[in-house]
Amino acid sequence: MRKKRLVMNAARREALTGYLMTAPALILIFAVALFPVLRTFYLSTFDLRLNNASLSKTYTTHNLDLEYYADTFFRLNKRLAYVSEGEEKEAASVAQSLLESINQTQEELLAREELTDSYKVVYDAVLSMKSLNNDELTVREIEQQSAEMLKSNIDDVIARLEPYKDVENVDVAIEIARDMESSLREPNFVGFNNYKVLFSNDRLGRSLGNTFIFVVFAVFFELCIGILLGLLMNKVFVGRGIVRASILIPWSIPAAVSALMWRFMYDGEYGIISNLFESIGLFSSASDILTTKSGALFGLIFADIWKTSPYMGLMILAGLQTIDAGLYEAATIDGANKIQQFFKVTLPLLRPSILVALVFRTLDTFKVFDLVSVMTNGGPSNSTETISVYAYKTMFANMNFGLGSAIAVVMFVVLAVICVIYVKVFGADLFKTERES
Structure with missing residues (x-):
């Protein structure tokens, strides 16, 4: 009995030591990540408007x-x-x-x-x-x-x-x-009224729909092109360093500069890209790219793919360089051709890198703001307005920080759900494979 008590006390001391060792990290996580979210949620429960003196601060009393x-x-x-x-x-x-x-x-x-x-x-x-x-x-x-x-x-x-x-x-x-x-x-605490207003407004649904369309198409094509770029950069050939540096140039250009450049190239009268798309029959008129809903959304996705595919290629390249070359030799001996090697060897072993790249790019693309703000500012008629642009307009154009904070909280929840889905769908299967191996 005494021995059992000693073992239990030792286990408690060990657990307490573990908690004390992780306490600084937990405090840091709370300060850096959770506190801003909680603060934003707190502000979202007030009718906070900076263009109204009586509502410019949070008041819970008269x-x-x-x-x-x-x-x-x-x-x-x-x-x-x-x-x-x-x-x-x-x-x-x-x-x-x-x-x-x-x-x-x-x-x-x-x-x-x-x-x-x-x-x-x-x-x-x-x-x-x-x-x-x-x-x-x-x-x-x-x-x-x-x-x-x-x-x-x-x-x-x-x-x-x-x-x-x-x-x-x-x-x-x-x-x-x-x-x-x-x-x-007067007290401007409104509880969940900002969320009620937000969800009763069609604008939230449209902005979320535009965001998801942008994320799905942009990330999918960026991943496909990124895999091709990664495979190319992983090859050994003369001038490989120059090719790698050249491929990464679009990614190194600041997002606002890149957006401004693409806006000029999409110009209906003088734009090189818009006139090229018209000549090949992709658009009936060069001016359709930035003046129609489908054209503007296509233009944004195309510009984002051009800029961010090199980043995907870099992530895939990092994964490719961890694959043992001996596996390809063994596959060749077994009679597997290049396509079979890619699907049976390369792709399964790239899953950790693909998962990381997908998570980072999905989160980053969901928050897209500078590209949309510079190129279309959500137009025409809010048809390309993403959730980030909607939040910005609400908070800084309309000075409604209460409703804008509610939009920011919705963004956080959606991003959290996306992360959980990625980990559950891709990560769980990945960890299961690693345990079996």
Whole structure:
């Protein structure tokens, strides 16, 4: 019994040591990989829009921008005072009543001592025309009841002044009151609403469909051409070094430069490639490549194949150089021709290299952005818009970071599923073969 306990304690110590040794790696993985994903998911649960001051940050409670409120409150007071001193008696009476109302609302709003102290500092800065770049001071949390009271008071000001818009200063006072409403920062936590909006929009399905079409055709032809290039670079002949260097030139060109080059070559009037395709009958008109859905998608795939096939060839070459030449000699002795050697010897032994190349290229192609952005920017009519371009337009063109973050999370999930499929379909069979051998 004592011996069994000692063995169990030793096993626990060994397991604990193993966990401690792997802890730094797990922390690094979390910091580098998982934390950005979790942060992106967190942002996707908010209605976050950088072109809207009240939605430019994540708020889970009601807040008040004291600087903006102090500025609008000061100006609204002035305008209402002007109206109350005017000749229009009815408007003057309403303005005087509203002056008392907004001042009373402010007293109730600033009942908390810490809020009053912050407001005094902010108000003095506003009167001195100084800008405060301190969100901790200017944006303060308030109770929901106080926020609703302020909003109700602002709505009352607008409603009661509306009949007197023709009176001097009243229309300006109404606009200032509407501006004051922007000082309120309501909670913009929306939960999974961004995902609901995303999946109810056909644009997500179209962008994913375009992405998958691009990935399937591009990766398939890149793999086929890559195998041919790998076999060529693996041969021994005079000038092999020059051929290897020449083959790798397309891959070494920056993606944006390559895309710009292909866009010029696809030009309907002066493009060399577009006119070549028209002359051989591939397209009825040279301008069809970048102006039609099928033509633009074909042009993108063709350009990506040209650029990235050398990378595939390099990966295949690395796998070919690990194959023992003696296997081909044995196959020749057994009477196998070159085609039989390729399918019976080369291809099975290349499976690890092919798997790695497929995973890397699939992940990279799924995230394609620069090629599409430079050549078509998702056009014509979003017919070549990929998921990455969709995310970019949502986040940086429309400034909707909440919905854009949701698209990024969808991308991560799809990529994770693709990786699992590759490992399960190709990797499991591969590992089984290795165990049997």
